[in-house]
Amino acid sequence: MDQKIGAQSLRFAEAPFIVSSASIVGTKEGQGPLSDEFDMIGADDKFGQDTWEESESALQKEAVTLALGKADMKPEDIRYIFAGDLLGQNIASSFGLMDFDIPIFGLYGACSTCGESLSLAAMCVAAGYADHVVAVTSSHFASAEKQFRFPLEYANQRPLSATWTVTGSGAFVLAGHQEREHLSVTPCVAITGITTGKIVDYGIKDSMNMGAAMAPAAADLIEQNLKDFDRKPEDYDRIITGDLGTVGKEILIRLLKERGFDISNQHEDCGIQIFDDSVQNTGAGGSGCGCSAATLSAHYLKRMERGELKRILFCPTGALLSTVSFNEGQPVPGISHGVVMEYVERKVN
Template sequence: MEQKDFFSQIKGSQSLSFQKPPYILASGNVVGKKEGEGPLGKEFDVICEDDKFGADNWEDAESTLQKDAVALALGKAGLEAKDIRYIFAGDLLGQNIATSFGLMDYEIPLFGLYGACSTAGESMALGAMCVAAGYAKNVLTLTSSHFASAEKQFRFPLEYANQRPLSATWTVTGSGAFVLSTTRSKARITGITTGKIVDYGVKDSMNMGAAMAPAACDVIYHHLLDFERKPEDYDKIITGDLGKVGKEILIKLLREKGIDIAEIHTDCGIEIFDCEEQGTQSGGSGCGCSAVTLSAHFLKQVEKGALKRILFVPTGALLSTVSFNEGQSVPGIAHAIVIEHA
């Protein structure tokens, strides 16, 4: 591709439109027992009845999630580890330990990422850029989260049995892996919009939806601006982890900008759980939430042609135990991925 062709892929201030869109060749997903009991239970590849996945502790369990999701994605794609040029992966744990311990046996060059719950979007965006630019024929993008390991790190040990407010979301136990490739398939990534850090000063770590909704609003607004599109140009706009509270805030913020997505918007955190029946308060969240919901549910609809074009917008809250305990606010970030039926 000539240099002028590369520059012609740049859209507006934050976006890229790929001239040679990478295909989503295959995906794999693994979830825990609670996720398997939810509305999407019949669609997941693997549901494990033991949330420790045969491991000795929660962190090793999350590593096992990643390992199994990669095996599923590779198997569906008909590929082996040696066929993958790079992995783009991350999780919620300190130093990305679920990723490093989960993937080291594959011996594939790794870019370790952290975008909190937006990591599914970040990894897919970077993987798509890599394939579209001709740097790799096949790459893997991967994320995971685990309810127990996240609670242990960010909130309270499970034994504490603390009360959860209605604004809280339930960290999804799950991992989703995607093979992005130059090989044709029924779905492809045609564009991306990279999000910015947005901070509205929210300090409530139990209200992630409120912290992340402004970032989702910002990236959706700039995506539509960069691509000169309207909401109706998409069959669905799918955020990652806002839950019921964040969804209401997002729709209100976009309406203030003259954009109404209410009719076509949904959120993976709302789709994956029955909030009333399963007691998940506002819904689901976590790195694995958007990844497994895309893999098990929405990607299949794109491949069938039931959805022609979707905007996939995983959302992340950029906090740590240190920043929270020091009284800092919770900034948010979101990334937008255009996925189309091929």
């Protein structure tokens, strides 16, 4: 019954389920390769709001509403929300979610927050602390540029290593194992384990090359997950990072090869999946804690629900910087939080 395994992982004796999930994205993402898979694509990137921050709040609100609808649940059925975003003081989450009137745990793990929120949400329902909880994260290109780089009006040039913050949100309704037979939707994706990340600092100081800053954290996390669960890369159908982009992907695969793990056949990156640089001019790929969340919901969970993927390791990565730490000459440390998801027969036993 002891669920702790290895140095950084938990294996859930009775695995919680993802009951439903939903994705919402902006116009650029809606024109990308995953266009047909998102639940909702904005007519513009303002989502009916006056400011970029309110637009991002609207993304979270819509994603949660959609996910609740698919689960046939109301806000009062949800005991906790685990939520975060990239903005200072998590304002996208606070203002987006307050009308649901649900107890909330605010989280910050930069672009790894989707993994952090799913981890804590799974821990919570697996322990029986709640029947149903929600995990939700978001990012918005315009609010993130304003927060971290330059206002859009400045029209700065971007190096090729730069990623493009995804305008989007993904929300997930989780339920404990014991709830499965009572749900009106029969879930088929279980969260069977998690691996929680440490902060990894390789001394990278280039805020326009986040992939390089985050790849070492992903490498450590994936290696630790494989060791803790005593698995090989091929035990996963996919090992999915959040937003390393093309530059970070190359570094990740090389780092792990040096340590004896070849993940080149299993690895995919949400940031590479969501955009086609040749069409959309998005540089190294998409980023942001909406990127991994929306792509997980729209693309990977759907593939799991169809039984095409049986077991995945989802490990979004975050770059733990602010403009203040960056301008004060601090490096950009990374973190990654891993979530193991497995396909389970839809029929209730």
